[in-house]
Amino acid sequence: MANANLADQFSAYAAWRKVLVDSICDYRSWLNEQALNDAQADQRITNLLERLREDKLNVAFVAEFPRGKSELINAIFFAGYGQRLLPSSAGRTTMCPTELLYNPAKPSSLQLLPIETRASDATTTEYKRYSDEWTVVEFDVDSNESMVAAFNQVSKTKTVTVEEAEKLDLFHPNNSDDAMSLNKDGSIDIPCWRYAVINFPHPLLEQGLVILDTPGLNAIGTEPELTLNMLPNAHAVLFVLAADTGVTKSEIDVWRQYISGTRWKQKGRMAVLNKIDGLWDELKSEAEIEKEIVKQVKKTGELLDLDASHIFPTSAMKALQAKVNGEDALLERSRLPLLEKALYEELIPSKKEIVRDNTKSEIEDLINNSKLILDSRASGVVEQLDELSGLRGKNEDVVEHMMSKVKVDKENFEKGLQRFQALRSVFSQQTNRLFTSLGMEALKNKVHSTRETMITAKFTKTIRDAMDDFFEKLKRRLTSSDEQVNEIKKMMDVMYDKFSKEHGLRKTQPPSFPTLRYQKELAKLERAYKEQFNTAFNMIANEKMTLTTKFFETLASRVVHVFEVANRDVENWLKAVIAPMESQVREHQIQLRRRLESIKRIYKATDTLEDRILELENIEKSIRAQIEDLEVLRQHMGNALAFEESVDEKAA
Numbered sequence: 076m077a078n079a080n081l082a083d084q085f086s087a088y089a090a091w092r093k094v095l096v097d098s099i100c101d102y103r104s105w106l107n108e109q110a111l112n113d114a115q116a117d118q119r120i121t122n123l124l125e126r127l128r129e130d131k132l133n134v135a136f137v138a139e140f141p142r143g144k145s146e147l148i149n150a151i152f153f154a155g156y157g158q159r160l161l162p163s164s165a166g167r168t169t170m171c172p173t174e175l176l177y178n179p180a181k182p183s184s185l186q187l188l189p190i191e192t193r194a195s196d197a198t199t200t201e202y203k204r205y206s207d208e209w210t211v212v213e214f215d216v217d218s219n220e221s222m223v224a225a226f227n228q229v230s231k232t233k234t235v236t237v238e239e240a241e242k243l244d245l246f247h248p249n250n251s252d253d254a255m256s257l258n259k260d261g262s263i264d265i266p267c268w269r270y271a272v273i274n275f276p277h278p279l280l281e282q283g284l285v286i287l288d289t290p291g292l293n294a295i296g297t298e299p300e301l302t303l304n305m306l307p308n309a310h311a312v313l314f315v316l317a318a319d320t321g322v323t324k325s326e327i328d329v330w331r332q333y334i335s336g337t338r339w340k341q342k343g344r345m346a347v348l349n350k351i352d353g354l355w356d357e358l359k360s361e362a363e364i365e366k367e368i369v370k371q372v373k374k375t376g377e378l379l380d381l382d383a384s385h386i387f388p389t390s391a392m393k394a395l396q397a398k399v400n401g402e403d404a405l406l407e408r409s410r411l412p413l414l415e416k417a418l419y420e421e422l423i424p425s426k427k428e429i430v431r432d433n434t435k436s437e438i439e440d441l442i443n444n445s446k447l448i449l450d451s452r453a454s455g456v457v458e459q460l461d462e463l464s465g466l467r468g469k470n471e472d473v474v475e476h477m478m479s480k481v482k483v484d485k486e487n488f489e490k491g492l493q494r495f496q497a498l499r500s501v502f503s504q505q506t507n508r509l510f511t512s513l514g515m516e517a518l519k520n521k522v523h524s525t526r527e528t529m530i531t532a533k534f535t536k537t538i539r540d541a542m543d544d545f546f547e548k549l550k551r552r553l554t555s556s557d558e559q560v561n562e563i564k565k566m567m568d569v570m571y572d573k574f575s576k577e578h579g580l581r582k583t584q585p586p587s588f589p590t591l592r593y594q595k596e597l598a599k600l601e602r603a604y605k606e607q608f609n610t611a612f613n614m615i616a617n618e619k620m621t622l623t624t625k626f627f628e629t630l631a632s633r634v635v636h637v638f639e640v641a642n643r644d645v646e647n648w649l650k651a652v653i654a655p656m657e658s659q660v661r662e663h664q665i666q667l668r669r670r671l672e673s674i675k676r677i678y679k680a681t682d683t684l685e686d687r688i689l690e691l692e693n694i695e696k697s698i699r700a701q702i703e704d705l706e707v708l709r710q711h712m713g714n715a716l717a718f719e720e721s722v723d724e725k726a727a
């Protein structure tokens with residue numbers, strides 16, 4: 076496993092997704108060929124493919140400055156360029172959160188959000204929708220020089236007056252640290268940019284990796300977007316410490332509050348003890364150095380309350396140097412390969428698991444729907460065959476009798492159809508009610524009124540009450556959606572039962588739809604708000620409200636996101652509930668018409684009975700073949716889901 080590197084693991088993961096996408100595309104073309112595809116199923120497949128194709132993996136680097144975050148990113152991901160791509164130097168270097176990703180729809184460029192946008196309450200995520208707000212610096216991917224020059228933008232600062240910095244919420248007169256950062260003439264240096272997105276076709280980024288480099292710790296507090304959105308949602312967070320400084324109090328606080336805390340307890344959180352080359356004392360033996368490293372790891376583990384297996388002593392600088400110059404012994408000594416191995420072992424399998432589970436249930440559902448249609452076609456044909464075989468050697472009277480029987484069936488079914496139409500209208504009323512509880516309109520109104528209350532609030536109690544009410548109302552909306560969902564499900568259960576008894580339609584269980592997931596997400600955000608509010612409480616009392624309003628905007632945009640996802644999921648669920656019944660009813664109607672038609676033709680002697688029977692037998696055969704095809708496709712997709720290409724095999 077020693078040679079296996081991150082790039083191999085990533086390409087194995089990308090290969091897995093590709094195999095999966097291909098097998099789903101095969102299924103879709105088969106559906107089209109066999110005329111089994113309908114608009115709804117096609118939409119679901121499109122969504123599934125889109126999700127698989129743009130599936131991202133987020134890795135965030137967090138640390139006090141200058142622990143070596145940027146150097147570590149250079150060493151892990153960009154050593155192949157033969158030089159330092161991201162600026163890394165003593166003192167504060169990275170001045171704004173920097174996202175590295177690849178979006179082929181955009182040119183290779185650096186997009187920069189001006190720091191002045193902090194004066195508004197809009198979050199960086201919202202700004203991402205408005206490309207004209209960003210300054211774009213294009214670069215040439217074939218020229219390292221051009222890339223390095225562009226990337227240097229992330230460390231640009233400018234000098235402003237204290238008033239300006241205060242307006243941007245970057246200076247608080249009562250904060251002693253802030254006071255220390257003033258220049259001699261009373262001015263202050265602030266970052267030029269609030270956020271940077273680097274878009275370029277690096278092989279790992281092309282495969283969906285998104286890297287987040289952050290500036291020193293105090294930036295974490297100033298952009299709630301980081302603490303509420305980017306860090307909790309990152310698939311891995313590397314918290315970088317330095318062996319020469321030990322763990323400071325503010326580092327422990329940040330680790331507890333934003334990274335490890337019970338709040339976002341999840342996999343993929345690890346600490347890196349960087350700069351171990353500082354311990355490589357020529358006068359000490361290897362064993363002594365090793366002992367010192369072990370001691371530091373142990374101490375760090377105690378302070379962070381983190382298992383030693385999640386702490387990685389490393390030298391980013393030596394690793395970069397070793398990779399660039401091809402010095403294997405130095406690379407091993409830097410211990411970076413161990414960190415890389417842990418990173419992909421934490422990262423990729425858990426991500427794969429989530430993607431696999433989601434894709435699996437969606438595929439199963441689609442296949443089962445196709446199967447349902449084919450089964451009902453097959454049984455319809457068999458029924459007709461029985462009917463016609465029964466006519467062999469019978470006289471005209473019997474045929475007439477038969478025809479009237481099918482007519483009665485058809486009339487009965489038409490009545491059932493009316494009932495189905497009535498059901499559809501009740502269904503859409505219930506759906507409307509569901510969307511009123513879950514709807515975006517109502518949510519946006521609530522966000523608006525809470526914002527108004529917060530802006531005009533004179534007391535922290537008013538803010539607290541407004542926020543409590545905000546969460547309370549939203550929780551109630553979710554619970555009442557849950558009730559509506561249950562009602563819809565109950566109604567559909569009854570209908571499926573009725574149709575199966577009265578018209579012999581296949582009985583299926585409509586899937587259930589628990590809203591628990593969204594309730595949990597909401598609870599998570601509420602806890603985050605409470606923690607933040609309690610810490611910020613004193614600050615709010617003597618300082619401005621900007622922190623709270625900015626915090627609220629981010630929180631609100633996260634809540635909006637949760638509701639957006641819930642809305643999308645519920646829409647899909649509603650389709651999944653009604654679609655099988657719709658397609659079965661449609662099929663049944665066609666079959667009844669066919670039965671009537673064929674008996675009519677025999678009655679009028681336009682067809683001979685035997686011709687008709689032969690024709691039906693051929694139809695049955697082709698349906699059976701389709702069912703077999705479907706099983707093969709099910710198998711293929713199952714194999715694709717289980718597909719494992721181990722890195723060892725690849726290396727071999």
Ligand SMILES: Nc1nc2c(ncn2[C@@H]2O[C@H](COP(=O)(O)OP(=O)(O)OP(=O)(O)O)[C@@H](O)[C@H]2O)c(=O)[nH]1
Pocket residue numbers: 138139140141142143144145146147162163164165166167168169170289290291349350351352353389390391392393
């Ligand atoms: N000796 C030693 N120095 C290192 C190592 N990694 C980084 N450095 C140095 O530490 C300094 C800071 O590195 P950066 O990568 O800029 O650190 P950062 O965490 O990104 O800092 P900010 O961007 O300011 O938040 C630079 O001078 C690096 O050369 C290491 O493993 N060993």
Ligand SMILES: [Mg+2]
Pocket residue numbers: 144145146162163168169288289290
């Ligand atoms: Mg940096």
